[in-house]
Amino acid sequence: MALSSSSTYIYAYVVFAVVYLASSIAFVFSAVRVSTSLSRVRDIAGDSGRASAEPGLVVRDYVSHSQRLVDYTQLATLLPLVYVVGSMFLGSLILGGTGHTGINYGWITFTAAATIASIAFVVLGMRESAKLGHLKDIDEAKGSAADVLQRIGVRLGVSAALLLLVAVFMLLNLFSVLSSIEGLLGLKFLI
Numbered sequence: 001m002a003l004s005s006s007s008t009y010i011y012a013y014v015v016f017a018v019v020y021l022a023s024s025i026a027f028v029f030s031a032v033r034v035s036t037s038l039s040r041v042r043d044i045a046g047d048s049g050r051a052s053a054e055p056g057l058v059v060r061d062y063v064s065h066s067q068r069l070v071d072y073t074q075l076a077t078l079l080p081l082v083y084v085v086g087s088m089f090l091g092s093l094i095l096g097g098t099g100h101t102g103i104n105y106g107w108i109t110f111t112a113a114a115t116i117a118s119i120a121f122v123v124l125g126m127r128e129s130a131k132l133g134h135l136k137d138i139d140e141a142k143g144s145a146a147d148v149l150q151r152i153g154v155r156l157g158v159s160a161a162l163l164l165l166v167a168v169f170m171l172l173n174l175f176s177v178l179s180s181i182e183g184l185l186g187l188k189f190l191i
Contacts, residue, residue, distance in 0.1 A: 007185050010177065012111045016083065017174040019115050023122035024076060024167035030129040031073050031160035037132070038066060038153025041146045059145045062132060066152040069128040073159040076121040077166050083114045 090107045177184065 009107065010181065010184055012108060014174065014177065016111050016115045016118070017170050017177075020080060020118045021167055021170055021174065023118045024163055024170070027073065027076055027122045027125050028160050028164045028167065030126055031069065031156055031163070034066070034069060034129050034132050035153045035157035035160060038062075038149050038156065041149040041153070059149065063148060063152065065128045065131045066149070066156065069125055069132070070152065070156050070159055072121050072125040072128065073156065073163055076118070076125070077159065077163045079114060079117055079121065080166055080170055083110075086110055086114075 087107065087110070090103055090110065093103050
């Protein structure tokens with residue numbers, strides 16, 4: 001399997017897609033668990049007579065970790081889109097009759113970087129989820145602090161749903177590639 005053969009690109013994409021799917025599924029389960037917990041903060045913290053209180057240090061930590069988890073979820077959602085657009089850009093750099101070895105190396109490097117980024121996002125997201133743990137420590141969240149945590153929980157839930165939607169798209173695309181792999185390998189195309 002030479003660097004310039006079509007099978008290199010097909011198998012590199014398959015590896016990226018499989019790694020992305022596995023990491024996305026793990027990420028979605030973790031994000032939904034945290035989102036559900038954050039959305040229930042009002043029920044946990046609603047028994048106080050105080051109408052509004054400044055968020056304590058523990059609540060600020062939860063907000064910080066939750067915001068980072070939302071960010072990692074959104075970055076993981078955008079990763080396949082960046083990958084597709086980047087691949088199209090690299091493919092458009094090849095002009096007829098010109099050498100394309102540099103583009104080939106660039107595409108393989110780009111695919112490897114996207115695969116590593118997929119793993120990095122899920123590791124960072126799982127780390128933030130673990131730091132959030134259970135919401136037993138935030139019984140001081142009253143008023144606006146509980147509302148802030150609940151809104152973050154909703155944002156995280158929406159981000160997880162979008163990540164799941166992109167993962168389903170990747171699954172369908174991967175199924176399409178694998179079901180017609182014989183034909184694709186027979187084309188002997190080059191980027």
